[in-house]
Amino acid sequence: MLPVRLDRTRAEPLPAQLAGTVRELVTGGTLTAGDRLPSSRALAADLGVARAVIEQAYDQLLAEAWVETRRGSGTFVASGGALPPAARAAQAHASAHTPAHASAPPTRPRIRPATREPQLIRLDSGTPWIDPRHLAGWRRAWREVSAAVPPRGYPDPRGLPDLREALAERLARTRGIAVQPDEILVTAGSTDGLRQLLGALRPGDVLVEDPGYRAAAESVRSAGRGVVDHPALEPVTGLAGCAAAYVTPAHQHPLGRVMPAADRLALLAAAREADAVVVEDDYDSEFRYDVAPVPALAALDRSRVAYLGTASKSVSPSLRLGWLVAPPEVHERLVRRRTVTHDTPPWPTQRAMLTLLRDGWADKVMRTARRVYADRAPRVAAAMAPHAELAGPLAGMYSTWLTDPASAERARAAGRGAGFDVPILADYCRSARLTGLVLGFGGVTDAELDRALDAIVDGLARR
Structure with missing residues (x-):
């Protein structure tokens, strides 16, 4: 018992x-x-x-x-997670031919030239669904901003106090993180939070999942730190020489897996041993369709985990607003630096976000989006399953599919021919040798999604 x-x-x-x-x-x-x-x-x-x-x-x-x-x-x-068969074979091949971590000058990720066709609709993994019926609440928030009195000087270096209070309540309610408002720093998005955090850490490289979030790897390089490539689905058992490890445990970007409990504990143990900080990017954890959102890693050890949240997936990417909860010593260094640099998001943006939270608009938008994603994800899976292998559980606003390189390129070309820019998995890899498609279904209409899937499946079916 x-x-x-x-x-x-x-x-x-x-x-x-x-x-x-x-x-x-x-x-x-x-x-x-x-x-x-x-x-x-x-x-x-x-x-x-x-x-x-x-x-x-x-x-x-x-x-x-x-x-x-x-x-x-x-x-x-649980004793640990398992790779999908295709991913396991590809990762084994990469491990046999590629060093486990970066050395000397780090290689830059393969970034494809931006498309010049403005009519292409990008099926990216970061554009959310915003129901047009909710736009009245968005406009109301900005009307309130126009009527509010801005601060006389530079705002609080931690961010608007009322907004931090609302965020503290939200983090406790939705992510299980008990935090005081003064422990929160409002940022201009998760990438900005990562950039500021990197400037406050001790010298050292940063472990980054591979494949992983491209903006994170680029932010590490821009901070003058080395990127240590780590296979995304393998446990982190050591962080020697690293000041931090950047991870997306609730929904690995872009493979989609939840970090197993055993791997979470191993990562925290490695961070304690190396005196490193675990950077948790919690970018879309609230969009689970089957169960409640996966608890945040920061809820296990606030002294070792720096938590990054964002409004980009729930409100709008263009709002450029997020929040950072850092370990106490790092938090104090960040506050002192921001007091000098005034490196905070614009006051109008913070004031608008406060209204969106207080009015319940953000919760309403997320509930609607969750229902839409819950409907679209199985539709994508039904179309793709005969031709590719799902890399992780269905969650969030995208799913990743493993294919051979030729099939991925055919699908991408077919999508472009139908007016869609289809991201391929290889673009998210540095040392890894995984290929496939990363299909976002948040920033499109139902009709657009159906047209895109028809074209992609047609490309995959060709030989």
Whole structure:
């Protein structure tokens, strides 16, 4: 029997209480990799609750990769994630022919020339769906900005106090991060937050997932630091020589996997041993369709994790606004620097975001977008599955598909012929040798998505 106590008087739902307790038992060492959990029927009888309560908690833990199921055997504490077959073969080939980390002058990523055809619609992984019916709330926020009185001088170096208060409430409610408003720094997006953070860390290279977010690798180089390539789906067990590790644990960009619980704990242990900071880019974690959002890595160790959030995926990329929660010592260095540099987002942008949060507009937009993505993701999967291999679970506003290089190029050419710019996975790789397509479905209409899929599938089907 698990040492679990559920409290019906608490506001937190019973499945969430149970899932949280299991996480604590794993992180505290009471449960270890390979331990078998009680069956849902047996645990429900022990706790005196409906079996559905246990099943919901187990589903959430399974989605977060804290547990794994073995057919005919039950549910066990996870021992680590597994690569899809195509990814495993490609990563094995890359490991045999490529050093595990960068050395000497780092190589620049292969960046394809920007298209000159303005009519092309880019199926990128970062453009969200904003329901046109919600635009009235957006306009209302900016009307309030025009009527508000701006500060007399430079604003608070941490950001607008009322906005930080609203963000603190939101982080606690949606990401499980207990933080005070004064511990938050408002930034001009996650890339700006990373840039500022890199300037406040001790000397050293930065481990970056490969394939990974291209802007992150470029930001590291621009800060005069070396990029250490690390296979995106392998655990980080050492950070010698690194000042930081940049990761996207809730939804690996661009492969889509949730970082398994064992890998999370290994990463934190490596960071403690090397006195390094883990930079968690939590770019679209709220867009899960099947279970609740995966808890943030920062909730496990605030002293070691720097948390980056953004409004780009929930409100608008053009707003250029985000937030940073850094370890205490790093936070103080950042505040002192920002006091001198005034490196904060424009006051009107912060004031508009405050209104969007207070009015519930941001929550409304995300709920609508989540429903749209939940409908579109299976449609994309149904069209693509006969021709390519899904790299990770369906979540967020894009999915990544593994193919051979020739098929990826044919699909890209077919998409361009139909008026769509289709990103290919190779563009996100540095040392990795993965090929395929990264299909964003947030920044298009349903009709546009259908036309794009028809063209892409036609390209994949050609030989």
